Amino acid sequence: TYLLLEYCPYELSKIVDDEVAKTKIDQTHIKCIMHQLFTGLCYLHENFVLHRDLTVTNILFTEIGVLKITDFSNCRMATEEKMTPNVVSRWYRAPELLFGATNYTSAIDIWYYLLIYYVFHPNICCCMQM
Numbered sequence: 001t002y003l004l005l006e007y008c009p010y011e012l013s014k015i016v017d018d019e020v021a022k023t024k025i026d027q028t029h030i031k032c033i034m035h036q037l038f039t040g041l042c043y044l045h046e047n048f049v050l051h052r053d054l055t056v057t058n059i060l061f062t063e064i065g066v067l068k069i070t071d072f073s074n075c076r077m078a079t080e081e082k083m084t085p086n087v088v089s090r091w092y093r094a095p096e097l098l099f100g101a102t103n104y105t106s107a108i109d110i111w112y113y114l115l116i117y118y119v120f121h122p123n124i125c126c127c128m129q130m
Contacts, residue, residue: 006062006068007062007063008060008061008068008070009061009062009063010061010063011056011060011061012033012057012059012060012116013056013057016056016120025120030120032065033067033120034113034116034117036066036067037069037113037116038113040067040069041106041109041110041113044069044075044106044109045106048078048079049075049076049077049078050075050076050078050083050104050105050106050108050109051069051072051074051075051109051112052074052075052076052083052087052088052108052109053071053073053074053075053088053112054069054109054112054113055112055116056119057071058070059116074087074088078105081103082102082103083102083103083104084102085097085098085099085101085102085104088112092112092115094112095111096108
């Protein structure tokens, strides 16, 4: 049995880490990236799926710039009653997970979404620096 997936040569973490590439990303591109990511998250949440590990390493792009959310190894159905609070790196955990919540909502994915937005705007708020 084989599983064929679309080729995605670009990873958001590599783009963000590359200072030259980062300076070439203008606000229009950032809006496009964030819109595609939000659309993908909406699709997941409408189908009761929590990603729970949304990071810049889990976002890939096709050659024409179509965003793909990857790594669903930590995802869970939002209908599950009890879930583990120990998902993703401690530095990226949503506040409710830091306090040990085991019944949380799609809000944790929105937290990760905002952290990804912050990667493009590191000077927004000094209180957000980790």
